Amino acid sequence: MNQGQEFFLVDDREVVISQDLYVCCDGGTGALGHPREYMTLTRHGGNRCGYCSRLFLHAGHADEAMVREKGIPLPNVVAAA
Ligand SMILES: [Zn+2]
Numbered sequence: 001m002n003q004g005q006e007f008f009l010v011d012d013r014e015v016v017i018s019q020d021l022y023v024c025c026d027g028g029t030g031a032l033g034h035p036r037e038y039m040t041l042t043r044h045g046g047n048r049c050g051y052c053s054r055l056f057l058h059a060g061h062a063d064e065a066m067v068r069e070k071g072i073p074l075p076n077v078v079a080a081a
Contacts, residue, residue, distance in 0.1 A: 008071030014054045015067050023056045025049040 004019030016023070021041045027034040027049075034051040041047050044060040057064060 007074040008067050009074055010067055010071040014052075014074070015071060016054060016056045017059055017061075017064055017067060018056055019059050021058060023047070025052065025054055025056070027052045027054075 006017045008015045024038050026036045037049050039047045041058040044058050046057040048055050
């Protein structure tokens with residue numbers, strides 16, 4: 001779970017670029033966690049977590065280049081599978 005995901009901080013918001021169309025968000029680590037939210041991305045599309053507003057973009061999304069250029073890479077916050 002959560003393999004092939006890269007985390008970036010863009011304008012103080014977390015953006016995840018995912019190689020997979022199926023993503024799961026649990027809010028990350030520590031006290032900021034929330035119940036798992038499963039989302040399906042459309043091809044080259046995006047979706048936002050309803051709990052923590054983290055934005056997931058499928059690789060190839062129109063904003064991917066901007067995120068990679070402007071975003072601050074974060075260490076992968078891998079949820080325990
Ligand atoms: Zn979330």
